[in-house]
Amino acid sequence: MSASKSSLGALTLGAIGVVYGDIGTSVLYTIKEVFGSGHVPFTHGNVYGVLSIVFWTLTIIVSLKYVTLVLRADNHGEGGLVAMLALASQSVKDKAPALRKWMLLIGIFGTCLFYGDGVITPAITVLSAVEGLDVVSPAFRKAVIPVTLAILFVLFWVQKRGTAGIGRFFGPVMVLWFLVIAAMGVWHIIDHPEILWALSPHHALRFIFAHPGITFIILGAVVLCVTGGEALYADMGHFGKKPIRVAWFSIVMPCLTLNYFGQGALLLAEPEAVENPSSTWRPSG
Numbered sequence: 001m002s003a004s005k006s007s008l009g010a011l012t013l014g015a016i017g018v019v020y021g022d023i024g025t026s027v028l029y030t031i032k033e034v035f036g037s038g039h040v041p042f043t044h045g046n047v048y049g050v051l052s053i054v055f056w057t058l059t060i061i062v063s064l065k066y067v068t069l070v071l072r073a074d075n076h077g078e079g080g081l082v083a084m085l086a087l088a089s090q091s092v093k094d095k096a097p098a099l100r101k102w103m104l105l106i107g108i109f110g111t112c113l114f115y116g117d118g119v120i121t122p123a124i125t126v127l128s129a130v131e132g133l134d135v136v137s138p139a140f141r142k143a144v145i146p147v148t149l150a151i152l153f154v155l156f157w158v159q160k161r162g163t164a165g166i167g168r169f170f171g172p173v174m175v176l177w178f179l180v181i182a183a184m185g186v187w188h189i190i191d192h193p194e195i196l197w198a199l200s201p202h203h204a205l206r207f208i209f210a211h212p213g214i215t216f217i218i219l220g221a222v223v224l225c226v227t228g229g230e231a232l233y234a235d236m237g238h239f240g241k242k243p244i245r246v247a248w249f250s251i252v253m254p255c256l257t258l259n260y261f262g263q264g265a266l267l268l269a270e271p272e273a274v275e276n277p278s279s280t281w282r283p284s285g
Contacts (some may be wrong), residue, residue, distance in 0.1 A: 022228020
């Protein structure tokens with residue numbers, strides 16, 4: 001029993017370090033991009049609406065779709081688009097060969113999207129993090145691109161050590177990251193606890209019905225909050241279903257929620273922080 005618990009703990013820690021790296025850093029740019037697009041007027045009502053949309057996007061797409069449903073579609077313990085395609089292909093192989101061909105094409109298209117995401121996501125994530133140097137001092141602005149390139153080179157270089165090594169190193173780092181962003185969120189929520197009303201889906205629905213055109217436009221920014229969500233399924237073979245689920249519901253989802261709502265509380269107190277709400281750690285008021 002103790003060995004099993006120890007194994008679950010190690011796998012959960014590794015999953016936090018490998019699986020949730022992208023989605024864990026989405027707090028750096030999601031709210032910034034939504035309001036920075038220039039399409040969303042900055043009002044307190046819109047802050048509630050956007051936060052509600054972000055929270056329910058996380059809940060429906062990650063908690064319900066990936067963690068609860070998609071993880072069940074394993075192919076002998078393996079996950080990912082190719083594993084799902086193999087399962088679907090086998091199910092229609094004899095009954096509908098023509099459909100199987102179309103499914104293969106869809107699978108190839110999906111794989112292309114996955115490779116594109118694999119190229120774009122690390123660049124956006126690291127660049128957004130390093131841009132914090134500009135907040136410290138404008139003198140660091142010229143160093144943002146070179147530092148970003150250096151970090152990306154090192155990250156891709158160490159990946160040759162495999163998932164286990166990466167997980168052991170980045171697991172504790174990401175746990176610390178999630179705890180810090182949660183603490184930053186709580187810091188601001190304490191000053192404006194009313195922001196928690198954005199948990200109600202009626203704020204999201206009211207925003208959608210009041211601004212249907214704007215909602216459609218900002219969806220490209222809102223979905224940034226689930227960046228890397230497909231890694232939950234793709235990395236299932238490395239860690240297993242249970243560690244991925246335990247990591248999400250015990251650490252990742254609560255910490256992300258607290259930080260997003262902390263950013264919302266900050267915006268209620270300091271509207272000028274809308275340019276980069278994730279970079280301001282000072283308590284509101």
